[in-house]
Amino acid sequence: MKNDQLPLKSLYINPFSILNLRLRLNLNLPLNLNLPFLLLSLLMVSANLASAQSGYWQQKVVYDMDIKMNPEKHQFSGEQTIKYTNNSPDTLTKVFYHLYFNAFQPGSMMDVRSRNLPDPDRRVGSRISKLKEDEIGFQKIDWLKQDGKKLDFEVVGTVAEVMLHKPLFPGQSTELSMEFNAQVPIQIRRSGRDNSEGVEFTMTQWYPKLAEYDKDGWATSPYVGREFHGVFGTFNVNITIDSAYTIAGTGVLQNPNEIGHGFASAKAQTTPLTWKFKAENVHDFAWAADTNYVHTQTKADNGTELHFFHLQDSILDSMWIALMPKTVALFNIMNNRFGEYPYPQFSVIQGGDGGMEYPMCTMITAEGTFGGLVSVTVHEAIHNWYYGVMATNESKYPWMDEGFTTFAQNIVLDSINEKGKSNPHSHSYTGYVFSAKSGTEEPLTTHADHFNTNQHYGLNSYSKGCVFLHQLSSVMGQEAFNRGMLNYWNTWKLKHPTPDDFKRVMEKTSGLELEWYFEHWIGTTKTVDYAIKNVIADGSKTNVLLQRVGEMPMPIEVTVETEKGKTIYYIPLEVMRGAKKPDNEHVKWVQSTDWPWTYEFYDLEVKIPFGEIKSITIDASEKLADINRKDNQFPSEDLIIFKAK
Ligand SMILES: [Zn+2]
Structure with a gap:
């Protein structure tokens, strides 16, 4: 039985096994500790983490695809077989497929959405509406069968609804096979042919893709330009194309000797060559092909092979060589800090x-500065942690992949560029505060496709999502937060975590109640704003009157500076039902009584005479997204009433 299937109630702890465990662990602990109790606690903690997934299930696919490319016509035909296993507790009578290329047709939902947004992506704009017959994209299913028997299906835009001829019961597998043909659109966004940088084929969202079915039901959002959700499984993909092309993509090439391992060795020839790829434990497969790709490779410290493909060009050649050690550093940092990349x-x-x-690759632009090239590579590669392996439903929770990726990206870039900033996320805070003050912010619960503007999708998913994590590190304490991020990885890798799943891991790691934080930050647009209202001298003490101005409560730190140094007064929120540990052992740390969130004011007693105080600051580390910092400071030219008794 796997750990993740162990229901909590079946956890029976035999006292003898505890003794055995104690002997085997050979713990070196002080004698006065109650060992059985301590071990029981340890066991409960690990059982709790494992039980995060009790009752969890996910569907499984094995794709076999044979693709024949016709580069002159920009078309291809495909045979696809999916072995689909229903691990859900539900009986399925239908399935859905995504046909993303159909979005690239005049009048498609994506076209209309782009033309109606007040701030459309300039790369899309009205371009789809102007595509000619030989420039549009399409995916047409010729026929579809379940276990050899033909099925009825209906295609509406980018989604095909398929009625099964026999129900798929819980725990059962079935074989879904089809023949399809497709035309690759002129590249409008992400996917397509002959883009402005001259790449011939960027093949993303290019095949009929089975929709994910999870505890929330079918994920059948029509494609209007962003975000995905897919079924984990194995992809065996054979692509036959003129031998002049080099193919790069998801998965491991199975016939490198036949191909010449990625080098376009015989450009003059026009014989077809079949590239065979295999990828395991992924939820999508992407590839690109060009006759001018230069292929280089290196390895991360843990042995992961890193491959690079760019169009031959004297400037790009040197930039992409310099990109290699940066990518190695990126993988090393991510593996150590956020969990080890699991693919070869x-x-x-x-x-x-x-x-x-x-999964296992990224498509990036190569135009622009070297800094830009490194930044985009770092961002997209980190998505293999937050999207690829921790495969949240991006449409529902875009902040969990974009925000988490931005957070790790800021840390990695700060490290590999040797910047050493005190807050590498400061630009994310600036973006979020701008959004919060705009009056048009929408909550993080907004579906990625439903934001009123592209700007607010971006500020929410990237900036507010990143601030969510950095601010959480202030609530939990840095050490607990770092452990929590690794616990999250270990508990939810190769699965589909939701915000609640992340919350439970962070609660179990920190021992704090975090519902209030998640609910306010994700479900509302309420803001954080604390103020020093009044400072009153009182003999050997000083009373500091604090005010919660914003509607969102937070635990706060008040730093009092004198000639002798700094003291941090830490005020936990009562709803946390606990307190964090100080990040720095060397700082003077005073934990005050809890602040119940309904109270607007809090009297902080500082045991320092007023005359000795140089300054008082709320949130000196600037981890809180306090939307008005002017009132965080004493002395201040703003309204601070000072009364000496
Ligand atoms: Zn991203």
């Missing part, structure tokens, strides 16, 4: 348009 390889591919993440 990763490819950085010039896809020619922005940057987009896929």
Whole structure:
């Protein structure tokens, strides 16, 4: 029985096994500790973490695809077989497929959405509406069968609804097979042919993709330009194309000797060549092909192969060589701090348009500065942690992949560029505070496709999502937070975590109640704002009157500075039902009584005479997204009433 299937109630602890465990662990502990109790506590903690997934299930796929490319016509035909296993407790009578290329047709939902947004992505704009017949994209299913028997299906835009001829019961598998043909659109966004950088084929969201079914039901959002959710499984993909092309993509090439391991060795020839790829434990498969790709490779410290594909060009050649050690550093930092990358390889591919993440690879733009190239590579590669392996439903929770990725990206870039900033996330705070003060912010619970503007999708998913984590590190304490991020990885890797799943891991790691934090930050647009209202001298003491001005409560730290040094007064929130440990042992730390969140004011007693105080600061580390910092400081030219008794 796997740990994740162990229901909590079946956890029976035999006292003899505790003794055995004690002997085996050979713990070196002080004698006065109650060992059985301590071990029981340890066991309960690990059982709690494992039980995070009790009752959890996810569907499984094994794709086999044979693709024949016709580069002149920009079309291809495909045979696809999916072995689909229903691990849900539900009987399924239908399935859905995504046909993303259908979005690239005049009048599609994506086209209309782009033309109606007040701030459309300038790369899309009205371009889809102007596509000609030989420039549009399409995916057409010729026929579809379940276990050899033909099925009825209906295609509406980018979604095909398929009625099964026999129900798929819980625990059962079935074989879904189809033949399809497709046309690759002129690249508008992410996917397509002949983009502005000259990459011939960027093949993302390119095949009929089975929709995910999870505890929330079918994920069938029509494609209007962003965010995905897919079924974990194995992809065996054979692509036959003119031998002049080099292919880069998800998975491990199974026939490198036949191919010449990624080098376009015979450009003059026009014989077809079949590239065979295999990828395991992924939920999507992407690839790109060009006749001018230069392929280089190196390894991360843990042995992960890192491949690089860019179009031959004297400037790009040197930039992409310099990119290699930066990518090695990125993988090393991520493996140590956020969990070890689980796949045998990763490819950085010039896809020619922005940057987009896929399992085991990324498609990035190569135009621009070297700093920009490093930054986009770092961001998209980190998505393999937050999207690839921790595969949240991006449409529902875009902040869990974009925000978490931005958070790790800021840390990695600060490290590999040797900046050593006190807050590498400061630009995310600036973005969030701008959004919070705009009057048009929407809550993080907004579906990625439903934001009123692209700007607020961006500020929410990237900036507010990043601030969510950095601020949480202040609530939990840095050490507990770092442990929590690794616990999250170990508990939820290769699964589909939700905000609640993340919350439970962080609660169990810190021992704090965090519902109030998640609910306010994700479900509302309430803001954090604390103020020093009044400072009163009182003999050997000083009373500091604090005010919660914003509607969102937070635990706060008040730093009091004198000639002798700093003292931090820490005020936990009562609803946390606990307190964090100080990040720095050397700082003077005074824990005050809890602040119940309904109270607007709090009297902080500082045991320092008023005359000795140089300054008082709320949240000196600036981890809180306090939207008005002017009133965090004493002395201040703003309204601070000073009364000496
Ligand atoms: Zn991203």
